[in-house]
Amino acid sequence: xxxxxxxxxxxxxxxxxxxxxxxxxxxxHQVKWNNQVRYYKSWExxxxxxxxxxxxxxxxxxxxxxxxxxxxxxxxxxxxxRREKLKKLHEEEERSxxxxxxxxxxDTLRRSEVPSELLKSVHSAVAFANEEKRRHEAELALxxxxxxxxxxxxxxxxxxGLNEMKLSWLDQQIQKRLDKERQEEECRRxxxxxxxxxxxxxxxxELLQRKVAEKNRKxxxxxxxxxxxxxxxxxxxxxxxxxxEEDALKLSAVELLEQRRVEHDxxxxxxxxxxxxxxxxxxxxxxxxxxxxxxxxxxxxxxxxLIESETAxxxxxxxxxxxxxxxxxxxxxxxxxxxxxxxxxxxxxxFVFDSEAKHIYExxxxxxxxxxKARSALLxxxxxxxxxxxxxxxRKNKEEQRRVLEERQSxxxxxxxxxxxxxxxxxxxxxxxxxWKKEVELQVNExxxxxxxxxxxxxxxxxxxxxxxRKEEERLKQEIIQLQRRQGPIRHSxxxxxx
Numbered sequence: 001x002x003x004x005x006x007x008x009x010x011x012x013x014x015x016x017x018x019x020x021x022x023x024x025x026x027x028x029h030q031v032k033w034n035n036q037v038r039y040y041k042s043w044e045x046x047x048x049x050x051x052x053x054x055x056x057x058x059x060x061x062x063x064x065x066x067x068x069x070x071x072x073x074x075x076x077x078x079x080x081x082r083r084e085k086l087k088k089l090h091e092e093e094e095r096s097x098x099x100x101x102x103x104x105x106x107d108t109l110r111r112s113e114v115p116s117e118l119l120k121s122v123h124s125a126v127a128f129a130n131e132e133k134r135r136h137e138a139e140l141a142l143x144x145x146x147x148x149x150x151x152x153x154x155x156x157x158x159x160x161g162l163n164e165m166k167l168s169w170l171d172q173q174i175q176k177r178l179d180k181e182r183q184e185e186e187c188r189r190x191x192x193x194x195x196x197x198x199x200x201x202x203x204x205x206e207l208l209q210r211k212v213a214e215k216n217r218k219x220x221x222x223x224x225x226x227x228x229x230x231x232x233x234x235x236x237x238x239x240x241x242x243x244x245e246e247d248a249l250k251l252s253a254v255e256l257l258e259q260r261r262v263e264h265d266x267x268x269x270x271x272x273x274x275x276x277x278x279x280x281x282x283x284x285x286x287x288x289x290x291x292x293x294x295x296x297x298x299x300x301x302x303x304x305x306l307i308e309s310e311t312a313x314x315x316x317x318x319x320x321x322x323x324x325x326x327x328x329x330x331x332x333x334x335x336x337x338x339x340x341x342x343x344x345x346x347x348x349x350x351f352v353f354d355s356e357a358k359h360i361y362e363x364x365x366x367x368x369x370x371x372x373k374a375r376s377a378l379l380x381x382x383x384x385x386x387x388x389x390x391x392x393x394x395r396k397n398k399e400e401q402r403r404v405l406e407e408r409q410s411x412x413x414x415x416x417x418x419x420x421x422x423x424x425x426x427x428x429x430x431x432x433x434x435x436w437k438k439e440v441e442l443q444v445n446e447x448x449x450x451x452x453x454x455x456x457x458x459x460x461x462x463x464x465x466x467x468x469x470r471k472e473e474e475r476l477k478q479e480i481i482q483l484q485r486r487q488g489p490i491r492h493s494x495x496x497x498x499x
Contacts, residue, residue, distance in 0.1 A: 017205070020437070024198075024444065028191075031451060035184075042462075046173060066160050084136070091129050098122055176461075183454070194447065198440070205436060212429050216422060223418045229411050237404045244397045255387075260302075288361075289346040292368055293339055299375060300335045303328050306386070324385055331378055338371065 307328055345364070 014209075016437075017202075020440065021202070027444075043177075046177075069160075087132065087136075091132075094125055094129075098125065180458075187454070191447075194443065198443075201436070201440070208432075209429075212425060215425060219418050219422050219425070223415060223422070226411050226415050226418065234408065237401060237408065240397050240401045240404065244394060244401070248394070286346060288365070288368060289342050292371075293342045293346075295372070296335045296339050296342070299379065300332060302379070303331050303335075303382075306382070320385060320389060324382055327378065327382055331375070331382075335375075 307325075
């Protein structure tokens with residue numbers, strides 16, 4: 001019964017494992033399908049915006065104009081820088097010249113003798129330098145003010161900033177797309193590794209289940225073998241008990257026959273003593289002849305009873321069994337011959353004279369006594385042999401029963417051990433299966449959590465980018481509206497601005 005229970009428990013996890021794997025496949029398929037749908041929808045929207053913002057004619061003109069303005073501005077800035085640098089060099093050379101001139105004339109001219117024209121010229125040079133510096137700063141401030149307040153320049157800068165922002169946004173989108181592809185590739189790699197790990201774990205699980213099933217099968221076979229052996233030992237024990245009972249019955253029958261024979265011998269001796277008191281020797285001859293024939297008949301019945309009861313068959317020693325059978329057959333033949341002889345003697349006694357009867361009686365009495373002793377010795381030998389063999393067989397039977405009982409106890413102990421091993425194996429398998437199932441569930445939950453976090457993060461980033469783009473668009477619209485209100489409507493060759 002434990003083997004059938006262990007078989008059912010070992011076959012039970014197969015449907016559960018198949019259901020778990022099927023649910024995982026369905027979940028993975030649904031996740032992949034949702035990812036694909038979301039991917040194509042988002043990129044369809046991105047591509048539409050990208051097509052609008054990347055019109056070749058629009059961006060070609062804008063890029064050319066932006067390149068011309070950039071070159072003109074760079075050229076002006078370079079000229080301005082060169083002019084400033086040359087001006088600084090001229091001022092430094094002028095100051096150096098004046099200083100050298102003053103040092104050269106310091107020894108020859110006294111302080112009071114410095115010409116006023118020279119001082120005036122130095123003062124004029126310094127004042128001119130300061131004035132030029134202030135004028136340059138004023139022109140630079142005026143240029144920056146003009147640049148900041150000029151609607152055309154500001155509009156151009158807005159356009160350029162918008163274009164740069166769009167290009168930057170496109171670069172960001174492309175970078176995000178690349179990052180997303182890398183993340184998806186990493187996710188696919190992780191999923192592939194996780195699937196590979198799950199496949200390996202499933203293979204290990206199947207291999208372990210096969211090993212456990214093989215172990216349970218061997219335990220079940222060994223348990224069935226031990227149960228069969230136990231059943232055989234039980235049958236052998238019952239057979240030995242039946243043989244013991246039969247041997248005991250046979251021994252009781254032999255003892256009963258022996259007791260009857262002893263009682264008959266006692267009665268025969270009493271009758272012989274009674275006949276001895278008689279003086280009629282011829283009558284005693286006839287009476288003794290009848291008694292001998294009666295004894296022979298009783299002894300024949302006794303031996304036949306032994307043969308019919310198959311007492312000799314209980315003897316295990318084949319040689320002794322055959323010898324006892326042969327002795328009993330010879331005894332029966334001898335008894336029949338002796339009966340014939342006694343019948344002839346009885347007929348002869350009818351013709352004996354009374355004067356000869358005493359002598360014949362004395363002589364025949366000795367013959368009868370010797371014959372009776374021989375028959376009694378033969379019967380005793382047969383009975384002792386049969387009784388001894390039966391006793392020996394009973395002793396061996398008891399020893400065999402004791403051995404069978406010990407083997408039966410050993411078999412029961414082995415059965416209990418095998419049953420305990422099977423229960424422990426099933427408990428360990430059930431514990432390991434629960435742990436494996438828990439680990440798989442943790443892995444699945446962790447994967448779901450990661451996917452949910454990735455989706456949430458992607459959704460947050462998308463919403464944040466859209467919010468930034470919307471705010472920037474509103475800001476640019478407000479600035480353009482304010483600019484148009486201050487300067488009036490501005491016409492352009494191409495005024496479509498896409499956000």
